[in-house]
Amino acid sequence: xxxxxxxxxxxxxxxxxxxxxxxxxxxxxxxxxxxxxxxxxxxxxxxxxxxxxxxxxxxxxxxxxxxxxxxxxxxxxxxxxxxxxxxxxxxxxxxxxxxxxxxxxxxxxxxx
Amino acid sequence: xxxxxxxxxxxxxxxxxxxxxxxxxxxxxxxxxxxxxxxxxxxxxxxxxxxxxxxxxxxxxxxxxxxxxxxxxxxxxxxxxxxxxxxxxxxxxxxxxxxxxxxxxxxxxxxxxxx
Numbered sequence: 001x002x003x004x005x006x007x008x009x010x011x012x013x014x015x016x017x018x019x020x021x022x023x024x025x026x027x028x029x030x031x032x033x034x035x036x037x038x039x040x041x042x043x044x045x046x047x048x049x050x051x052x053x054x055x056x057x058x059x060x061x062x063x064x065x066x067x068x069x070x071x072x073x074x075x076x077x078x079x080x081x082x083x084x085x086x087x088x089x090x091x092x093x094x095x096x097x098x099x100x101x102x103x104x105x106x107x108x109x110x111x112x
Numbered sequence: 113x114x115x116x117x118x119x120x121x122x123x124x125x126x127x128x129x130x131x132x133x134x135x136x137x138x139x140x141x142x143x144x145x146x147x148x149x150x151x152x153x154x155x156x157x158x159x160x161x162x163x164x165x166x167x168x169x170x171x172x173x174x175x176x177x178x179x180x181x182x183x184x185x186x187x188x189x190x191x192x193x194x195x196x197x198x199x200x201x202x203x204x205x206x207x208x209x210x211x212x213x214x215x216x217x218x219x220x221x222x223x224x225x226x227x
Contacts, residue, residue: 004154036218043116044155044203044218051213090154098210099145099168102154 002027004093006103014111015083021076021106023091031095033074035065038088038105047089050074061085086110114138116219118204124225125194133189133222137206145216146179146189147203155203161187162210194226 005024013019025031035047048059055067065076074091091103117136125131137144143162147155158177159169163184172179176194181187191198201221207214 006154009152032214041220043220044205046215049215092154094214097214098143099157099160100155100205100216101157104154105152 002095002101004091004101004103006089006091006106008106009104010107010109012109012111013081016080019076019078019081019085019108021089021091021108023074023076023103024072025074025091025093026072027093027095029095030069031093032097033065033067034092034094034100035059035063035074035076036090036092036102038090040087044090047076081108081110083110083112116204116206116217118202118219118222120222121220122223122225124227126227127195128193130190130192131194131224132191133202133204133224135187135189135204135219137185137187137204138208138217141206141208141217142184143207143210144181144187145203145205145207146187147205148200149203149221150200158189158202191224194224196226198224199226200224 003026033050036044047063048057050057050067058064088105088107090105092100145160146158149155159172159179161181176192179189201223203221205216205218207216
């Protein structure tokens, strides 16, 4: 079935540590790929997007993601997390360039 | 620039009651989406419009849910006879068309609790 999979429902890291949130997609071809963040009681905010070209894309607040066609993945990374990064992160795909399909989300907790 | 506006922010209903959610997209955005986000899950598409036309409503429970966008601007999502399983946050989003380099902007959502 076509889908976006985020295998880690919850991730806890210490402030200042590096972060990787995993995302795998299952669509024919290469869909547009996105990472969104949802802070408590806020709307979804776009962190970064991938359409084509350089597989490493830079986003806001020091986030980056790497696309891998061979692995069907689009993992999100950050070199050093801050307590304010605590939120729920969603990976999403746009396979037909018109509708976003989301993974189940990863809740990130940054401990002091 | 004003973002996507939704109202109300919260709603609490008893089973069997009806409720309507309202969405004002970003000005000039011709594509409007409604998503349902159950607690601790990702958003799931219910329906989307291009201008006033429904493009895909295949995931909308048609017996109790309806959505309209009569003038191609604001939109209303209505639930008739709500059930406890409808408890979720309902997100509205808009975009300036579809295709290459499209970005979708989301409202803050309406949190619905059905008791």
